[in-house]
Amino acid sequence: MTHPHARTRRAAFAATAVAGALAVTLTGCGGTTKDDSSGDANAKTSDAKADPDAPLKEGLKVAFLPKQINNPYSKIVNKAGIEAAEEYKGTGKEVGPSDAKASSQVSYINTLIQQRQDAILIAANDPKAVCGPLKQAMKQDIKVVAYDSDTSKDCRQMFINQASSEEIGRSQIQHVAKQMDYKGELAILSATQNATNQNTWIEYMKKELKKPEYKDMKLVDTRYGNDDDQKSFQEAQGLLKSHPKLKAIVSPTTVGIAAAARYVSSSSYKGKVIVNGLGTPNQMRKYIKDGTVEQFSLWNPEELGYLGSYAAAALASGQITGAEGEKFKAGKLGEYEIGKDGEVILGPPTVFDKKNIDDFDF
The missing domain is CATH 3.40.50.2300 (Response regulator)
Known part of the structure; x- marks a missing residue:
């Protein structure tokens, strides 16, 4: 389902260059991790170089880690992101805790590192509590994209913001x-x-x-x-x-x-x-x-998940590094430009009332 006003919103953001200002406990995981012979991926934009002409890699594995697994809003976001992964011939999944406590996401990040995911997309319950394991993920060349709720800036490559x-x-x-x-x-x-x-x-x-x-x-x-x-x-x-x-x-x-x-x-x-x-x-x-x-x-939560998924794929394929001014294509949503601190804005929020609510289904 595409937001009736999505095309207008996206056009507006293309015109403004989309500059930055838009929810179980497992044992700790060791085991095999991604080969880090390429160096410290946490050097997000200083060492890495973008290749905007690189194709999206096939077979990418992306994981969505919401604030909590049973949040209806998060299910909409993540389902759209998983479906986007199918478009670029990757696979996506949703994992996460049943509560929204600050530390509940940590064990899931550790597990995703062990599973050798190509990218982790996280809606952080706490900007700092998840930083340690996210930095470990980046060192293992797993790309980290925050969406909906940001982490500290040095704990991810990009942040997909819903609106300003x-x-x-x-x-x-x-x-x-x-x-x-x-x-x-x-x-x-x-x-x-x-x-x-x-x-x-x-x-x-x-x-x-x-x-x-x-x-x-x-x-x-x-x-x-x-x-x-x-x-x-x-x-x-x-x-x-x-x-x-x-x-x-x-x-x-x-x-x-x-x-x-x-x-x-x-x-x-x-x-x-x-x-x-x-x-x-x-x-x-x-x-x-x-x-x-x-x-x-x-905003349209389906488009938020879709955009996040394509951003993660672009990172994992080397098209972008998360640096300000880089551009990438997000499937049917068109081209986006990365703003300050790795932020990308989806679009302005829509006001719903009795006149227009039946025009939307999400």
Whole structure:
């Protein structure tokens, strides 16, 4: 499924050169690893040289490591990335923990190194907790691409960002402010306390709130649902009990916004408390149609996974090294240029409401 506005968005980003600003424990693994005779692959752009004319290698093995394996949003992203791998005659898979704790991804990275993957794509639960094993992967010539939620910059070659982090954060305040008539209390329901993407967006939300037009609005609380449906539901309930004058909940996480909407939809707060944030159309359709939610935003998660998969393949094939200014083709999405710090931006988020939600199926 292709986003109806994808062609327009991609054209806009091509015009702007796509410059950087868009969820078990296993035993530790030793065993055979990739031959590192070519040197330290962690010297990402200084020693390695790109060959833009190199063909994509056949038989590449790429693995998606989401924040947590049972997140509906992550399944959409990763399924599209795995299908993209089939297009360039590679194989892809999804592995990961059932919880979103900071250290839960570490053992999976170790296993992927042992399995001699060509590339690891990771949505980091914590920017630093995964760095050690990711650096080991790069030393073994396994390419590392962060997507959705970044690692520390020296722990991967590239970061595939959904949209400009600033645009995502500021736009959430801009949207909810209009619904609130620019006055009243609001709260944030986030994912985990260490999630890089969530925290970056929240910082831009706070910066936006400092503008004069928001002087009558007040951020009264930030809660964390850990991208767990039941905990997010309970945190939404707790916010409304703790703040009886609360006018809006903004949840920049697909799990959180759905849980908050579910609670509000069956409570006396329906029609009184605004729920906004980031969600998927299929998740939020019933809440749009029953009037619980007026609008929400998101990028196309299928395109995010697809772009990440092609970026990993381009790295593993030597077409790019992750250096600023390099370009690569991402299948049907067209050409992208790498921005500062190895960042590539997919495109601007789309606002979903009653008028357009049935145009989307993801």
